Amino acid sequence: MTGTDLGMPAFPPFPEAAREAVHDEVLRANLRHATHTIRDKRARAVAELDDWDRLRAAGKAIKDHTLRHLDRYLLQLEAAVTAAGGTVHWAVDADEANRIVTGLVLATGEREVVKVKSMATQETGLNEALEAAGIAAYETDLAELIVQLGHDRPSHILVPAIHRNRGEIRDLFRSEMGRWGRPAPEDLGDDPRELAEAARLHLREKFLRAKVAVSGANFMVAETGTMVVLESEGNGRMCLTLPETLISVVGIEKVVPTFRDLEVFLQTLPRSSTAERMNPYTTMWTGTGTGTGTGTGEGDGPTAFHLVLLDNGRTDTLADEVGRQALRCIRCSACLNVCPVYERAGGHAYGSVYPGPIGAVLSPQLRGTATPIDATLPYASTLCGACYEVCPVAIDIPEILVHLRERVVQGGPVTREGVRVRIRPAHGHTAERAAMRATRLLLDRPGALRAGERLLSRARRLRPQRLPGPGRAWTDTRALPDVPAESFRDWWARERKAPQK
Numbered sequence: 001m002t003g004t005d006l007g008m009p010a011f012p013p014f015p016e017a018a019r020e021a022v023h024d025e026v027l028r029a030n031l032r033h034a035t036h037t038i039r040d041k042r043a044r045a046v047a048e049l050d051d052w053d054r055l056r057a058a059g060k061a062i063k064d065h066t067l068r069h070l071d072r073y074l075l076q077l078e079a080a081v082t083a084a085g086g087t088v089h090w091a092v093d094a095d096e097a098n099r100i101v102t103g104l105v106l107a108t109g110e111r112e113v114v115k116v117k118s119m120a121t122q123e124t125g126l127n128e129a130l131e132a133a134g135i136a137a138y139e140t141d142l143a144e145l146i147v148q149l150g151h152d153r154p155s156h157i158l159v160p161a162i163h164r165n166r167g168e169i170r171d172l173f174r175s176e177m178g179r180w181g182r183p184a185p186e187d188l189g190d191d192p193r194e195l196a197e198a199a200r201l202h203l204r205e206k207f208l209r210a211k212v213a214v215s216g217a218n219f220m221v222a223e224t225g226t227m228v229v230l231e232s233e234g235n236g237r238m239c240l241t242l243p244e245t246l247i248s249v250v251g252i253e254k255v256v257p258t259f260r261d262l263e264v265f266l267q268t269l270p271r272s273s274t275a276e277r278m279n280p281y282t283t284m285w286t287g288t289g290t291g292t293g294t295g296t297g298e299g300d301g302p303t304a305f306h307l308v309l310l311d312n313g314r315t316d317t318l319a320d321e322v323g324r325q326a327l328r329c330i331r332c333s334a335c336l337n338v339c340p341v342y343e344r345a346g347g348h349a350y351g352s353v354y355p356g357p358i359g360a361v362l363s364p365q366l367r368g369t370a371t372p373i374d375a376t377l378p379y380a381s382t383l384c385g386a387c388y389e390v391c392p393v394a395i396d397i398p399e400i401l402v403h404l405r406e407r408v409v410q411g412g413p414v415t416r417e418g419v420r421v422r423i424r425p426a427h428g429h430t431a432e433r434a435a436m437r438a439t440r441l442l443l444d445r446p447g448a449l450r451a452g453e454r455l456l457s458r459a460r461r462l463r464p465q466r467l468p469g470p471g472r473a474w475t476d477t478r479a480l481p482d483v484p485a486e487s488f489r490d491w492w493a494r495e496r497k498a499p500q501k
Contacts, residue, residue, distance in 0.1 A: 084287025
């Protein structure tokens, strides 16, 4: 990956994209309603558990342990999947993952696949790669179907079509559904039940016809080789049980050591994402089924199972002692729903399939900070800390944001494709670097700092309303604080000399 998701155009820097998005009143209304509703429901669901903090700590510990021993658990997973009749493929990057999947589909002789919602395949641009090879990929998640019909991009981890309202979805179904399969009813309204029924009828024929399915996975269990998919609609289970061939593309960080570890995440993920006590559909499979696919045998599940383990920058991220905690992410989207920046700018402004606070720390690590969009993502935050407070695996997103900002401004050593290299500072931060150097020199000299504080206090009436030069961008959206008449140092010295009452 070189700064854009495969199959996607180059994205503008976050400030430019966000500036346009915040002026879209319909988008802001959709986002405000959806994020407030989801986060309020989540808060109530989490409050039901007296041991939520302990579950959160347990999830963090499991993920940290797994990442420290990732090589061992991945080899254990490969052995378990193979023993259960599956085939494991290793993909170092998006291109290799797409080549593997495309080759596997072509080998079946089929020219269409049904897909379970998968952020890993969005990350690699698999749909576009399949289309280039003459293979049609049909999204079966309702929100992903809406995005696909609209020739759009997802804007939320949990609710990819969060930027669309019911009227827009009705119009999309009426105009586009017939081009992909069964058309929507001509008198289709915008009632959610009508929309869901139109999608169900449209997708049902694809489920019954498809011989090949592509999925991701929420978790992979190393000790048993079990894949776990959590979803809310049942479409995933149709894709995972009916087709003869199942291909799962999963990031290597999704592995957990034991089946018992799922106990923690099957409690925290549903409550943090959909605010449910238990996920409506939790599908687990190990290797291949006993039947022959498409209901022709005695058992459920595919007769051929392929697992594609995707790296695509993850081992490079693992080498960063601060940034690696982003790999704990279980894709619950809780951080998006509490983020004031995401609520106003929306997901498309992040230029990645991973929007919101987690995208602001994950994308620049997976793709590097060489492009304008990735160099600006660490600044797409107020550092308010709300994302850390709701994260079910305690990812300190503000800490990573500050860490990545330092990398953007200063450059320095990073790991790229397994090799330690030194990157140059991003373009446009010369003034910031100069200001930080001057600040460091001043803080290293207490006498000069004290003199500067006194001079600033005496000249406080001359304080400008806006800063000149590069500082203008800061005061365009913020009020310059008043300068106190007395510095803290002078106040402290005076108070210590004053008689105690």
